[in-house]
Amino acid sequence: MTMINLLRTDFMKQKGGFIWLFLLIIPLGTTAAMFLDMYLRYEDYLYQKVQQQGTTSWHLLLGENHFVLGWGAFLPVFVAVIAALVHHVEFKQQSWKSLLSLPVPRGSVFISKFFMILLFSSLLIMLNTLGLVLVGKLSGFPEGFTFEFYSSYVLYQFLGILGVAALHNWLSSCFKNAVYPVVIAFVGMIATSIVRLSFPEKVKFIPYSYAYYADGLKENDPMVALYGGLIAGILILVFGIIEFKKRDIV
Amino acid sequence: MSDYLIETNQLTKKFGNFKAVDSIDLKVKKGSIYGFLGPNGAGKSTTIRMLLGLIQPTSGRVNLFGKPLKSNRIPILKRVGSMVEYPSYYGHLTAYENLNTTRILLGLEAKEIDKVLEIVRLTEVKNKAVKKFSMGMKQRLGIANALLGNPELLILDEPTNGLDPSGIHEIRDLIKSLPKKMGITVLVSSHILSEIDLLATDVGIITKGKLVFQGSLEELHQRGKSQIAIEANPVEDAAAHLINNGFQPEIEGETIYLQVGEAGPAVLNKELVMNGFAVNKLAVERKTLEDIFLEVTKEGATA
Numbered sequence: 051m052t053m054i055n056l057l058r059t060d061f062m063k064q065k066g067g068f069i070w071l072f073l074l075i076i077p078l079g080t081t082a083a084m085f086l087d088m089y090l091r092y093e094d095y096l097y098q099k100v101q102q103q104g105t106t107s108w109h110l111l112l113g114e115n116h117f118v119l120g121w122g123a124f125l126p127v128f129v130a131v132i133a134a135l136v137h138h139v140e141f142k143q144q145s146w147k148s149l150l151s152l153p154v155p156r157g158s159v160f161i162s163k164f165f166m167i168l169l170f171s172s173l174l175i176m177l178n179t180l181g182l183v184l185v186g187k188l189s190g191f192p193e194g195f196t197f198e199f200y201s202s203y204v205l206y207q208f209l210g211i212l213g214v215a216a217l218h219n220w221l222s223s224c225f226k227n228a229v230y231p232v233v234i235a236f237v238g239m240i241a242t243s244i245v246r247l248s249f250p251e252k253v254k255f256i257p258y259s260y261a262y263y264a265d266g267l268k269e270n271d272p273m274v275a276l277y278g279g280l281i282a283g284i285l286i287l288v289f290g291i292i293e294f295k296k297r298d299i300v
Numbered sequence: 301m302s303d304y305l306i307e308t309n310q311l312t313k314k315f316g317n318f319k320a321v322d323s324i325d326l327k328v329k330k331g332s333i334y335g336f337l338g339p340n341g342a343g344k345s346t347t348i349r350m351l352l353g354l355i356q357p358t359s360g361r362v363n364l365f366g367k368p369l370k371s372n373r374i375p376i377l378k379r380v381g382s383m384v385e386y387p388s389y390y391g392h393l394t395a396y397e398n399l400n401t402t403r404i405l406l407g408l409e410a411k412e413i414d415k416v417l418e419i420v421r422l423t424e425v426k427n428k429a430v431k432k433f434s435m436g437m438k439q440r441l442g443i444a445n446a447l448l449g450n451p452e453l454l455i456l457d458e459p460t461n462g463l464d465p466s467g468i469h470e471i472r473d474l475i476k477s478l479p480k481k482m483g484i485t486v487l488v489s490s491h492i493l494s495e496i497d498l499l500a501t502d503v504g505i506i507t508k509g510k511l512v513f514q515g516s517l518e519e520l521h522q523r524g525k526s527q528i529a530i531e532a533n534p535v536e537d538a539a540a541h542l543i544n545n546g547f548q549p550e551i552e553g554e555t556i557y558l559q560v561g562e563a564g565p566a567v568l569n570k571e572l573v574m575n576g577f578a579v580n581k582l583a584v585e586r587k588t589l590e591d592i593f594l595e596v597t598k599e600g601a602t603a
Contacts, residue, residue: 051407059401066392145388148445151352152405153377299354300346 052154056162060136064166069135073173076128080119081181087114088189107191112203113267115182122262123239125175125207126214130235132170133218134228136163141226147299160294164219164287168208171215175207199266206264210275213257213282220290257282304363305330305453305485306351311360313346320346322509323360328487328502331479335500335517336489339597343509344489345385348457351487352382364453378406381451385458387442391431395422395441398430399448406449416444420474436467443474454478456488460495472499493593507597523596524587528565530556530572531581538577545571560584 064070088096088111100110116122140146150156179200186195214235221231238258246253246262253259260278263270306328313321321343328334338344349355351362353373362369364376389398399413417423420440425433430441439459446454459475460468476499478484490496496503496517503520505513513520531554532538539556542549547563549556558568565582572579587595 052405055404055407059404062397062401063390063393065397139390143388143391144386145390147349147352147354147384148382148388148402148442150354151377151380151382151384152402153374154405155374296356298356299349 052158053162056154056158057165060162060166063139064136067135067139069132069170072128072131072135073170073177076174077177077181080115080121080178081185083119084111084115084182084185085188087118088185092189106193106196107189108186108193108196108199109267111182111186111191112200112265115178116262116265116267121178122265123243125211125261126242126258127232127235127239128174129167129171129211129214130218130222130232132174133167133215133222134231136166136170137219137222138228141228150299156295157291160219160223160291161287163223164216164290167215167219168212171211172208175204175211179204202266202272203264206266206272206275207261209279210261210264212279212284213260213286216283216286216290217257220286220293223290223294254278257286303330304328305365306334306487307363307366308347308351309361309363311347311350311362312358313343313350313355314358319509321350321357324506324509324511325514326504326511327514328485330485331483332501333475333479333486333488333499335496335503336487336506337493337496337503337593338489338491338506340491342491342506344491344506345457347506348382348384348455348487348489351455352380352384353377354384378449379452380455381446381448381453382455383442383446383457383459384455386461387438387445389430389438389441389445392429394427394429395433395444396426398441399445402445402448408449412448416447419447420444435462436464436470439463439467439471440474443471450482452484454484454486456486458489458491460490460492468495475499493589497589505593505596512599513596520592521589523592524589526560526584526586528558528560528568529581529583529585530558530568530579532556532572533578533580538572541572541575541577542568555581 096110097107100107140149149159183195183200218231218235221234222228225231235258238256242253242256242258245256246259254274257278260275260282263272263274263278266272304327306326308324308326311321311324311326312319324347326347336344336347346355350357351364353369365379367376369376390401395417396413399416403410403413414423417426420443422437422440422444425437430438433441443456443459446456456475460471463471472495475486475488478486488499500517502516503513504511530538535551535554535556539549539551542556547558549558565584569579569582
């Protein structure tokens with residue numbers, strides 16, 4: 051019951067918040083970019099590529115989104131922004147102290163924030179994918195829409211961000227200044243790209259990398275997103291709860 | 301069960317090597333308004349945060365309602381309302397929505413919100429975003445928030461901070477009415493002595509982390525014994541004369557001080573004048589609470 055009430059109040063606290071604008075702007079941007087990509091390059095170039103590779107336009111569009119636009123690499127940063135916004139409401143007017151003076155278990159407060167980050171991140175992921183569907187339909191792809199492929203893309207992204215969501219749930223609860231955890235995520239994203247190029251076998255130990263494996267194309271194995279996300283998510287969440295329960299709220 | 305709603309035992313908090321709170325035995329009686337007084341940075345907020353479980357003590361115990369806070373945090377906090385330092389609020393939400401978040405977490409009925417809004421007289425502005433509120437209104441909202449769920453104990457940290465005189469007056473009247481009207485015990489902290497003097501029934505004075513006085517307000521006032529101040533010429537001879545006649549004067553600069561009980565001013569005056577001393581001033585001086593406070597905190601600082 052407490053958990054449901056916490057989720058309810060956490061949701062209420064986002065009323066009219068920047069998070070909604072963020073959830074609107076980012077998918078709008080990716081959709082517009084993909085639309086432009088298809089509008090400019092599909093008929094002359096990309097469709098030929100599809101035929102050469104023996105794949106479908108839908109697969110190609112997903113790859114454009116994930117690799118060319120860089121959604122797979124940027125998604126963890128977006129999750130970090132969401133986490134920062136979810137926590138910022140408690141820092142703005144020093145609400146942590148009054149929230150944690152209420153008869154609610156501290157662990158539940160922390161988990162509720164984690165769920166909020168997951169909820170908003172899922173919305174972001176789904177809106178991005180819905181945008182792709184829209185672009186494909188508007189561009190008049192000759193092949194039929196492959197629902198399974200796109201829904202598994204959504205699912206693996208969701209699993210792939212669990213580690214980042216847990217990490218940034220904790221990081222965002224530590225910093226009063228919401229910019230710091232976002233900067234950390236940005237640096238993390240760049241570092242992950244470097245490690246991916248230089249030490250491909252090591253990159254699987256970095257939580258920022260898992261969403262990148264969600265595409266199911268090329269040589270990427272979505273199982274990395276699944277196991278990486280789940281294991282990192284659980285480990286970091288448990289660590290976060292233990293630390294948060296002991297923390298002095300000064 | 302003990303008569304104390306709040307009882308701490310050797311409560312200590314260290315931040316690194318710095319002892320913010322040092323072996324405090326706080327005792328707050330049921331039905332009292334306990335004024336927790338001390339200069340800024342004395343350890344008031346740290347103590348209060350430990351009472352609410354926001355900060356873990358380095359050593360010592362906190363008992364609320366006769367039970368250890370550590371093992372009964374949730375059931376105890378259900379009976380406590382609090383406002384720590386500046387009121388916290390969600391500025392983009394209305395007063396009603398702010399209270400609603402607390403109400404939901406306390407599992408109360410919606411009508412409770414209207415009740416506390418009424419008490420702090422914010423009913424008319426309940427649908428206004430709190431960021432547009434004045435400091436006084438925010439402070440009142442903070443108290444309303446603390447009053448949700450009919451707490452038996454109210455802990456208010458510097459509730460009059462940043463308020464103008466009329467706001468201070470209003471908050472003071474509100475707090476004063478609570479024990480009678482609602483049977484609430486109140487612990488209120490302040491760095492302003494006159495505030496506590498007008499509000500509290502009991503007082504604890506903390507300085508540099510140590511509790512240097514604890515007792516009723518009356519006891520504190522009684523520390524301010526009256527004394528007689530005499531300016532007579534020549535001062536040394538006058539003092540010597542008084543000593544020869546069995547008095548125990550103390551000289552401070554050009555003034556001779558005597559405890560009131562030793563003799564009446566008239567007797568002393570006659571004694572000195574008749575023996576050829578020029579008495580320029582003779583007054584009964586009473587120490588103000590301010591003097592006592594400074595004295596007590598000075599004692600604590602050098603102890």
